[in-house]
Amino acid sequence: MLVHLVAASLLLVPGPGLEHIALPGVSLSLSGPVAGVVTILFVAWVTNLYNFMDGMDGFAGGMGVVGFATLAAAGWLAAEPGFALVSSVAAAACAGFLPWNFPQASIFMGDAGSTALGFLAAALTLWAAREGILPLWASLLVFSPFIVDASVTLLRRLLGGERIWQAHRSHYYQRLVGLGWSHRKTVLRAYLLMSACAATALQNRHQPAGQVIWLLGMWSAVYVLIAYKVQLLERRAGVAAR
Numbered sequence: 001m002l003v004h005l006v007a008a009s010l011l012l013v014p015g016p017g018l019e020h021i022a023l024p025g026v027s028l029s030l031s032g033p034v035a036g037v038v039t040i041l042f043v044a045w046v047t048n049l050y051n052f053m054d055g056m057d058g059f060a061g062g063m064g065v066v067g068f069a070t071l072a073a074a075g076w077l078a079a080e081p082g083f084a085l086v087s088s089v090a091a092a093a094c095a096g097f098l099p100w101n102f103p104q105a106s107i108f109m110g111d112a113g114s115t116a117l118g119f120l121a122a123a124l125t126l127w128a129a130r131e132g133i134l135p136l137w138a139s140l141l142v143f144s145p146f147i148v149d150a151s152v153t154l155l156r157r158l159l160g161g162e163r164i165w166q167a168h169r170s171h172y173y174q175r176l177v178g179l180g181w182s183h184r185k186t187v188l189r190a191y192l193l194m195s196a197c198a199a200t201a202l203q204n205r206h207q208p209a210g211q212v213i214w215l216l217g218m219w220s221a222v223y224v225l226i227a228y229k230v231q232l233l234e235r236r237a238g239v240a241a242r
Helices: 002-010 032-052 059-077 081-101 110-131 136-142 144-159 172-178 183-203 209-241
Strands: 020-023 026-029
Touching: 002 032, 002 110, 020 136, 032 110, 032 144, 059 081, 059 110, 059 136, 059 183, 081 110, 110 136, 136 144, 136 183, 136 209, 144 172, 144 183, 144 209, 172 183, 172 209, 183 209
Parallel strands: none
Antiparallel strands: 020 026
16 A cells, blocks of 8 residues: 555656546535645555456456557547557557456466556546546546446445455455356456446547536446346345255
């Protein structure tokens, strides 16, 4: 965690942090020190949640292909070749790694790989928001399959009094595997979900706030439905086992 915080702090060297947070219907201006703290915490959180979600063959690598390729496309559409090139390199690295990491994997990403990708995702999200390449909400929607699963799981464990620093199998994708889904089936469904998130984020990046609110509301409903479906499957499995 100390290394993650130091790495996040280095992003502030070229200039100020996230001084303006623009979300649909919400606009916040942050002072210098507050902007720096928010930026560091945001980068450290995204870095760690990507690491949290690297718990199954092909999962983090495949999501990296989709996420960074979407950021690259946004960069090219915005005529920002530097941003597009960095994002493309990250996507290409994930794509070159994925064939050997897809279930059944022969090589693994490890913490060094997952935290590096998480750091890149956070840094590119801030870069895109600051230069007007992709709104903050759109980048968050692109990576929402990771953000929602990791955040909701962490909150559930905190409220349940669990030791959140200990290993567990409470993520939704882990629960699906526990219900009998294969790793291949689970990651392919996750790729499909993230691709849909990425497509809608990219297509609606310049839409007015009212339409974006409806879009985010729709995706919130989708995630609630997914969570309910997983719980329903677990209840049925429990009844069948009894």
